[in-house]
Structures are given as C-alpha cells and as structure tokens.
Amino acid sequence: MGAYCLTEGRFVKAAVGEVFGIKEFTHAGWVVVNQAGDPVCVPHDGAKLQMVTVAPRLAGHRVLRTLRAGQTVDYQIVNRNQAGKEQDVITTKTGKTADLGDLIGCTFVMTEEKQEDTHPGPKPAMAGVSKSG
Numbered sequence: 843m844g845a846y847c848l849t850e851g852r853f854v855k856a857a858v859g860e861v862f863g864i865k866e867f868t869h870a871g872w873v874v875v876n877q878a879g880d881p882v883c884v885p886h887d888g889a890k891l892q893m894v895t896v897a898p899r900l901a902g903h904r905v906l907r908t909l910r911a912g913q914t915v916d917y918q919i920v921n922r923n924q925a926g927k928e929q930d931v932i933t934t935k936t937g938k939t940a941d942l943g944d945l946i947g948c949t950f951v952m953t954e955e956k957q958e959d960t961h962p963g964p965k966p967a968m969a970g971v972s973k974s975g
Contacts, residue, residue: 897947
C-alpha cells in the first residue's frame with residue numbers, strides 16, 4: 843500500500859481493473875479513493891497505472907505536463923528524502939519521476955500489480971532445462 847496508507851484510517855487494497863482518483867485530504871495532504879469514495883491503498887511493491895483523466899492543473903507541472911489519458915506510469919514507494927521517509931512516486935515512460943500526490947484531480951486504473959519476490963537471491967535453475975539449449 844502507499845505511504846499515505848500508514849496514516850490513521852481504514853483503507854482497502856487496490857484491485858487491478860478498478861478506477862481510482864486522487865483527492866485532497868486535510869490530514870495526509872492527499873488520498874487515493876475508489877469510485878465509491880473509499881480510501882484505497884496502491885501496493886507498496888509497485889503497480890502500473892493507466893491515466894483515465896488528467897487534471898488541467900498538470901499543464902504547468904515540469905514533469906507531468908505531457909501526461910495524457912491512456913498513458914501508463916509506474917508507481918512505487920521509495921526513500922527519496924534525507925530523513926529516510928518513504929514517498930509514493932510515479933515514473934513516466936521517459937524516466938521522469940514525481941510524487942503521486944502531484945496527480946490530485948486525476949483518475950487512473952491499476953492495470954498491473956508487481957508480484958512480490960518471496961525468494962531473494964539467485965533464482966534456482968529450472969529442473970530438466972539445460973543452459974546449453
């Protein structure tokens with residue numbers, strides 16, 4: 843779930859295919875909500891978000907001004923500041939990053955959730971498959 847999910851309150855896990863929006867929220871600054879208005883958490887490990895609508899306020903944003911409906915951005919939690927605080931970040935196809943909160947007023951659909959790697963380290967070779975081909 844997103845860093846904003848760590849604040850007080852009840853959140854639902856985001857689902858692939860569901861439409862979400864980002865709204866201003868006084869306590870946390872912003873929050874992701876589903877179409878019913880319930881707070882929703884996007885997975886910490888990352889997800890692909892496809893823009894449904896783009897807020898007019900993005901026209902002046904240095905990174906996000908080129909976003910259009912139908913484009914996909916990557917979402918993940920990263921340590922971006924000196925205090926070690928985790929932040930929700932989106933990455934555009936051009937590699938530019940911005941805070942998820944910069945998308946207030948936009949709607950998107952989660953098209954893919956990154957799968958958590960439960961086995962860190964080298965991957966075992968597949969049984970019965972030779973590397974020589």
